[in-house]
Amino acid sequence: MSESAAILSDRRLERETAKRRQARRSQAIAAASTLVVLGGLLTWILTSPGWPEVRETFFNWEVFKESFPDVLRGFWLDVKLMVIVEVAVLAIGLLIALVRTSRAPALFPLRMLGTVFVDVFRGIPTILLVYLVGFGIPALQLTGLPTDPVVLGGIALTLSYSAYVAEVYRAGIGSVHRGQRDAALAVGLTDSQAMRHVILPQAVRRVAPPLLNDFVALQKDVALVSILGPQEAFRIAQIIQGENFNYTPLIAAALLYLAITVPLARLVDRMGGPEGAVR
């Protein structure tokens, strides 16, 4: 508030104080209601008859300290897998979206394949897909096909998420007004040039928030690869859980996933919000 104070009328001053008072009041209400709600929840949980046992088996500091380094070591595998899969998904998803939005009559079989791909891989639960790819491909006993569980799990996740992401891209491409394409063609660009230089840049920018949203989802779903055997965070947490009959390592793993998903979610908020919208 650095406007010249000289021209502030009494009325305006009054309005300002009233506004400030109102702001303070709503803050106080928010704080009080937070205290009441959270305090109530906490008391409700902490005084429950099973709480001492739950505290011992889910929030055991000793077990937490002991298991955290191991779980963290496993989490590194999750992070690597997530980044590699995400890159593959962004590329493959875009390719499928381009195929599905293409108009050339000769590309009809490809368009059909694209539709089938999306229908099938978006329609199968991700965990099932991981299982089928992870145990099914090695069962073929073909030389040259991967048998490494991390690679197989990565392939399954890529199939599933490419299908989702292709649809996001397609929605983005569809949202660009057709006048843009007409204008591009009118100035002499070819169809593919129009797509590449006019439509795609606008489309991708528009769907950045939903793409990031899928990235958050993928970040959690990498834990599904654990069913194929690799010792990633969730699996290591389960192992320590079984050794000690204590669920605390799962909390440690959950915190690690949160440490990545929450900042990403805030980023999505910011991109979608009114002030930080990407244009």
Place this chain on the structure above:
Amino acid sequence: MRKLPVILTLVALLALLGGCGSSSDDDTGSTSASAADCEPGNLATQSDGVLTVATDEPAYPPYFIDNDPTNGKGFESAVAYAIAEHLGYPKAKVRWTVEPFNSSYAPGPKDFDFDVNQISITPARQKVVDFSKPYYTANQAVVALKDSEAAKATSIEELGDTKLGVQIGTTSLDAVEDVIDPSEEPQVFNNSSDTVTALKNGQVEAIVVDVPTALYLVAAEIEDAGVVGQFSAPGGDQWGALLAKDSPLTACVSKAVAELEESGELEALNERWMSKAAGAPELE
């Protein structure tokens, strides 16, 4: 300052986590109800007059046959009925319930009196649940496809570079890490069938399981596989019936197991269902 509610929320979360402190009540786990408490057929069971026994689904041979615990066939089914008999509950008074391994030790009330599921007794686990006196001591066995490198191993050392698979929640993983200490991290699967599939598929070169499981697998499930050998897990791997922490039945079940041991009944059941266990060569 609109962050205040956010800060309060964080503080509350921390309180939840931090409030957990380290209250490790070290009890020695000796639940000693006097033998007199074990009045036959009249124990403090979950439902009056009925003994509820739990195991996982599917229940695997040779511990259970045909995935049906109620048929009395298979080692653990037979042992459970024998224990029940000694507690004064004839077959008709025994009810079976399904309890997945991972929830058998969850806090909160249990809906079984005891659980038999090849559960190894360890001190860490005894902090959370009660175990009966052990009814079986298992060795670990290495199973590999007959034409594989691993099948030729004659010592623990030769298995050092083998890609191994184990089942989660089993003490086999500890055994692998402590005894074999392979150069490649072992793969850990959800259940027995996934572990077997991984071996058949060549995703792992060998798997480590309890000896009776191994003998069953090579006899019935994986024809072109053989038992490479057996070794004992560090500290021995003893299985006990799992009961709720401080269950009034623990001492009674332990007493029943002791009686079965003395009378030779346990040995006979062992022989009947898990017999060929001694056939595998010892790995040093």
